[in-house]
Amino acid sequence: MFERVCIVGVGFMGGSFALALKERYPQCQIFGIDINHSAISKALELKTIDGGSTQIKDTLRFDPQLVVIATPVGTFEEIAKALAQLDIKCVITDLGSVKGRIVYMMEEHLGGNFVGGHPIAGTEKSGVENSLKDLFKGKRCVITPTEKTSPQAKKMVKDLWQSLDALVEEMDPYLHDYIFGAVSHMPHAVAFALIDAIARLSKDGVNLFEYPGGGFKDFTRIASSDPIMWRDIFLENAENIVKAIEVFQESLDTLKSLIVSGKAYEITQYLSKAKELRDRIV
Ligand SMILES: NC(=O)C1=CN([C@@H]2O[C@H](COP(=O)(O)OP(=O)(O)OC[C@H]3O[C@@H](n4cnc5c(N)ncnc54)[C@H](O)[C@@H]3O)[C@@H](O)[C@H]2O)C=CC1
Numbered sequence: 001m002f003e004r005v006c007i008v009g010v011g012f013m014g015g016s017f018a019l020a021l022k023e024r025y026p027q028c029q030i031f032g033i034d035i036n037h038s039a040i041s042k043a044l045e046l047k048t049i050d051g052g053s054t055q056i057k058d059t060l061r062f063d064p065q066l067v068v069i070a071t072p073v074g075t076f077e078e079i080a081k082a083l084a085q086l087d088i089k090c091v092i093t094d095l096g097s098v099k100g101r102i103v104y105m106m107e108e109h110l111g112g113n114f115v116g117g118h119p120i121a122g123t124e125k126s127g128v129e130n131s132l133k134d135l136f137k138g139k140r141c142v143i144t145p146t147e148k149t150s151p152q153a154k155k156m157v158k159d160l161w162q163s164l165d166a167l168v169e170e171m172d173p174y175l176h177d178y179i180f181g182a183v184s185h186m187p188h189a190v191a192f193a194l195i196d197a198i199a200r201l202s203k204d205g206v207n208l209f210e211y212p213g214g215g216f217k218d219f220t221r222i223a224s225s226d227p228i229m230w231r232d233i234f235l236e237n238a239e240n241i242v243k244a245i246e247v248f249q250e251s252l253d254t255l256k257s258l259i260v261s262g263k264a265y266e267i268t269q270y271l272s273k274a275k276e277l278r279d280r281i282v
């Protein structure tokens with residue numbers, strides 16, 4: 001089914017997508033584009049890609065059936081403009097964590113052949129050397145077609161994700177940003193901020209980072225995530241994230257007041273409700 005696929009951004013996600021494609025379609029040739037020369041050489045060395053270039057114009061030479069954009073979301077507009085200038089006619093999709101405005105902007109440049117995508121699968125690691133071939137298996141993948149999306153392009157992207165054993169769900173681009181602003185982006189902001197707080201609570205020669213137990217490590221693993229990727233997500237989905245942070249601050253303030261006033265019963269109620277909701281997550 002797939003013979004030539006081009007991946008723009010050969011990092012953790014682009015590399016994982018390449019490995020998953022290769023496993024499913026062993027005959028598929030994968031060409032990587034990355035502004036960072038060392039990403040291309042590592043990917044070639046690991047045989048994650050079959051060819052590569054630091055120049056997006058080389059996409060044309062490869063004549064792909066599909067282009068997958070896997071760079072930080074802040075780079076999407078310049079990449080869409082470059083692909084539009086090359087007059088690329090194939091289907092184009094992406095793996096970015098923010099959709100909303102971005103999807104409509106990409107469509108302005110690329111037309112109905114663009115289909116927004118977001119696999120809800122990842123880790124705190126970045127770089128092609130950390131790529132995982134089974135990353136998408138059994139994981140949700142949101143696609144965000146609009147009224148402008150070509151039905152054939154949508155079908156190609158949907159079928160591809162299903163063939164990689166992902167669980168595809170279609171969603172409005174702005175609803176996507178509300179949901180993932182709350183369940184993914186805000187918790188990452190909280191994890192980064194928690195580390196900042198612990199740094200500021202360390203004092204008089206006491207380095208609090210020497211003492212964490214498993215809970216702290218579990219909770220803050222995602223604060224090891226790539227700063228550029230997360231800067232771009234925070235800026236691109238700012239409105240939803242700021243609202244979610246405000247709601248979180250209210251929840252924290254409620255708990256804080258219960259602690260300050262020593263209301264043991266109410267604290268138990270608050271914690272029991274949170275535990276019950278958390279225990280329901282599969
Ligand atoms: N890391 C994760 O767990 C997940 C990430 N995503 C999304 O996937 C995308 C990629 O993330 P990662 O692979 O984790 O990042 P990464 O940092 O591992 O890889 C990004 C790659 O893009 C390259 N790049 C940056 N600007 C470029 C440009 N203008 N042209 C060509 N290449 C460029 C970088 O050199 C790097 O190799 C992001 O949009 C992110 O929001 C989505 C789901 C999960």
Ligand SMILES: O=C(O)C(=O)Cc1ccc(O)cc1
Pocket residue numbers: 096097119120121122123124184222
């Ligand atoms: O590391 C984790 O647990 C993540 O939550 C990874 C992740 C990061 C960004 C996404 O858009 C989707 C998944």
